[in-house]
Amino acid sequence: MSDFSFFLEVVVGGLLSGVMYTLVALGFVLIFKASGVFNFAQGAMVLFAALTFVGFTEYGLPYWAAFLVTLVVMMALAVGIERAVLRPLLGQDAMILFMATIGLSIFLEGLAQLIWGTGVRGLDLGIPDDPIEWGGILVSQFDLSTAVMAAVLVAVLSVFFSTTRIGRALRAVADDTQAAQVAGVPLGFIWAVVWGVAGFIALVAGLVWGARLGVQFALTLVALKALPVMILGGFNSIAGAIVAGLVIGVSEKLAEVYLGPFVGGGIENWFPYALAVAVLLWRPTGLFGAARIARV
Amino acid sequence: MFYRDAGALKTSYAQDAALFPLAFDRRAMIALVLVAGVVVPLVASDYWLGSILLPFLILSLAAIGLNIVTGYAGQLSLGSAAFMAVGAYAALNLVARVPALPFPLSLALAGLIAGLVSALFGLLSLRIRGFYVAVATLAAQFFIEWLCTHVPWLLLDNHSGVVSTPTLGWLGFEVASIPARYVTALIIVAGLAVLAMNLVRSELGRAWMAVRDHETAAELTGVDTVRAKLSAFAVSGFYCGVAGALWSFLYIGTIEIEAFSLHRSFQILFMIIIGGLGSVMGSFLGAAFIVLLPVAITNGAAVFGSAIKPDVIANLELMIFGALIVGFLILEPHGLARLVSHAKARLRRWPLRY
Numbered sequence: 001m002s003d004f005s006f007f008l009e010v011v012v013g014g015l016l017s018g019v020m021y022t023l024v025a026l027g028f029v030l031i032f033k034a035s036g037v038f039n040f041a042q043g044a045m046v047l048f049a050a051l052t053f054v055g056f057t058e059y060g061l062p063y064w065a066a067f068l069v070t071l072v073v074m075m076a077l078a079v080g081i082e083r084a085v086l087r088p089l090l091g092q093d094a095m096i097l098f099m100a101t102i103g104l105s106i107f108l109e110g111l112a113q114l115i116w117g118t119g120v121r122g123l124d125l126g127i128p129d130d131p132i133e134w135g136g137i138l139v140s141q142f143d144l145s146t147a148v149m150a151a152v153l154v155a156v157l158s159v160f161f162s163t164t165r166i167g168r169a170l171r172a173v174a175d176d177t178q179a180a181q182v183a184g185v186p187l188g189f190i191w192a193v194v195w196g197v198a199g200f201i202a203l204v205a206g207l208v209w210g211a212r213l214g215v216q217f218a219l220t221l222v223a224l225k226a227l228p229v230m231i232l233g234g235f236n237s238i239a240g241a242i243v244a245g246l247v248i249g250v251s252e253k254l255a256e257v258y259l260g261p262f263v264g265g266g267i268e269n270w271f272p273y274a275l276a277v278a279v280l281l282w283r284p285t286g287l288f289g290a291a292r293i294a295r296v
Numbered sequence: 297m298f299y300r301d302a303g304a305l306k307t308s309y310a311q312d313a314a315l316f317p318l319a320f321d322r323r324a325m326i327a328l329v330l331v332a333g334v335v336v337p338l339v340a341s342d343y344w345l346g347s348i349l350l351p352f353l354i355l356s357l358a359a360i361g362l363n364i365v366t367g368y369a370g371q372l373s374l375g376s377a378a379f380m381a382v383g384a385y386a387a388l389n390l391v392a393r394v395p396a397l398p399f400p401l402s403l404a405l406a407g408l409i410a411g412l413v414s415a416l417f418g419l420l421s422l423r424i425r426g427f428y429v430a431v432a433t434l435a436a437q438f439f440i441e442w443l444c445t446h447v448p449w450l451l452l453d454n455h456s457g458v459v460s461t462p463t464l465g466w467l468g469f470e471v472a473s474i475p476a477r478y479v480t481a482l483i484i485v486a487g488l489a490v491l492a493m494n495l496v497r498s499e500l501g502r503a504w505m506a507v508r509d510h511e512t513a514a515e516l517t518g519v520d521t522v523r524a525k526l527s528a529f530a531v532s533g534f535y536c537g538v539a540g541a542l543w544s545f546l547y548i549g550t551i552e553i554e555a556f557s558l559h560r561s562f563q564i565l566f567m568i569i570i571g572g573l574g575s576v577m578g579s580f581l582g583a584a585f586i587v588l589l590p591v592a593i594t595n596g597a598a599v600f601g602s603a604i605k606p607d608v609i610a611n612l613e614l615m616i617f618g619a620l621i622v623g624f625l626i627l628e629p630h631g632l633a634r635l636v637s638h639a640k641a642r643l644r645r646w647p648l649r650y
Contacts, residue, residue: 084622085622085626088626089625089626092625094426094427095370095372096625096629098372098427098430099372099565099569099621099625100621100622100626102562102565102621103566103569103617103618103619103620103621103625104618105618106562106614106615106617106618106621107614107615107617107618107619107622108618109611109614109618110611110612110613110614110615110616110617110618111611111615113607113611113614114608114611114612117607118610118611224434224558227431227434228431228435230431231427231428231431235427263446266442266445266446267442269438269441269442270435270438270441270442273431273434273435273438273439274435274439276431276435277420277431277432277435280420280423280424280428280432281420281423281424
């Protein structure tokens with residue numbers, strides 16, 4: 001195999017794994033846009049959704065039914081979070097809210113494992129993970145399906161945001177919370193919807209990552225993979241999350257393949273962070289983030 | 297009746313600037329330190345000394361460190377365990393490679409190295425703010441973890457990833473037995489705690505708080521925010537570094553990176569949330585709470601015999617911790633320290649209600 005097609009293979013592999021990161025980052029961005037909360041619990045929600053889904057399929061539910069039931073559970077969870085955590089903390093400093101979501105994430109990790117057990121469960125979505133040859137390079141079929149799923153998800157979300165009444169209200173809240181409230185947008189309801197949608201994204205991410213890694217506690221760590229994606233793309237840009245996810249995926253793979261051997265390997269844990277921080281130094285609000293205006 | 301400002305007349309600047317202006321507080325604090333330093337090592341069992349009080353003291357020190365950068369200077373750090381690791385690894389290299397140094401000096405130097413590394417990552421906070429700083433400290437956490445596992449020199453060219461710590465000794469006195477370790481840790485932690493209490497009410501500490509409360513406003517009123525932020529990171533790194541060295545040398549007896557994972561960073565963050573952001577006393581209260589809660593849960597579950605499985609207890613523990621974090625942030629964002637100061641204010645008025 002030539003060097004160039006190997007390079008291409010690494011790039012394509014990176015792009016596809018970047019899609020997986022984007023899936024998780026989308027949930028973060030959505031909640032940050034609408035409520036200004038950096039939701040650290042997104043990773044725990046991914047675990048919670050995946051465990052719930054697998055748990056219900058083990059009770060004999062077919063996949064589509066388990067998906068719907070899990071979706072309902074995630075929506076209920078979102079409403080509960082809005083009531084129990086967000087509403088009492090309304091108007092607090094963003095840092096306090098962030099720390100509250102760290103507490104929330106621990107709570108959800110405990111709750112999910114209390115209900116469904118701590119063991120690792122397999123999840124077979126029925127998508128083969130064999131590589132297929134495509135223009136001279138090998139591509140994982142599973143990753144390709146994931147990319148298609150993510151694309152569909154983004155398309156559905158953007159249609160939802162741009163055409164439905166709730167979607168418009170949501171964008172209004174994201175633009176200016178107070179103005180939206182004055183115009184009569186029910187803030188609590190919108191937040192519950194946003195967290196519900198984030199729960200839906202968590203479910204999709206949980207299925208994809210769960211099929212890849214097995215449904216287990218380590219799923220919460222994908223949130224840590226999504227953080228550099230967020231800072232690279234800017235906290236409040238969905239397009240940024242997509243582009244940054246791809247950039248991180250590719251650069252991580254390239255760094256591991258071409259840089260890793262010189263420094264002893266295992267750099268994929270911190271390389272995305274280093275890259276993201278380097279970009280931050282150049283553009284402090286990320287590639288696509290809105291400029292920050294401080295008022296005294 | 298006995299806890300009053302009345303009659304406590306200040307006749308000199310030194311009295312006015314005293315750490316504990318009330319005689320009662322002063323005597324209580326001295327009594328507490330004496331009891332902790334003399335009575336407790338004599339009467340407490342090795343289990344309490346070595347497995348509860350020792351980690352409590354060391355984690356309190358780390359919590360003070362995190363509180364300085366997060367509670368006082370307002371820069372959320374998720375990398376405190378990494379700076380503990382820097383301190384531990386630096387102390388190991390200093391003790392093993394420069395045996396001539398007395399160990400208090402080695403610990404201090406290890407703390408300085410950790411402070412330097414922390415300030416290095418703190419440089420990022422000059423350009424970026426808020427969550428971005430938190431993520432940058434997360435980068436520090438992962439990078440330092442990686443460095444510690446991939447550079448064998450840091451671990452005395454040992455490839456197993458775990459090194460037993462040499463016994464600390466100075467002037468013919470060996471810090472080997474559990475009471476000796478406890479007293480050593482107590483002296484260091486108490487000394488550094490007093491230093492921290494004075495530091496946060498100095499000009500530097502006021503600059504930290506000004507940056508925390510409103511950075512732009514602080515800058516406009518002439519606070520040197522660059523100096524404030526860098527010094528907060530440096531001092532925080534120093535405290536965490538010393539805590540990390542003590543953790544390895546006095547508590548677990550080995551140097552390994554697993555002791556300083558992201559999990560530890562979060563644990564320390566929870567301590568300052570529960571204990572009280574921006575309070576040295578709160579760091580101790582929070583550390584005590586976090587160290588004791590699992591013990592209490594395990595003992596509480598033991599009441600039910602073996603009906604509750606260990607993994608259920610572990611998950612219940614996670615849920616209780618999570619709920620407590622959220623609960624404290626909602627009900628009392630200033631943590632246990634605020635509850636204590638409320639109780640004190642009440643005591644001052646006692647037996648009157650107002």
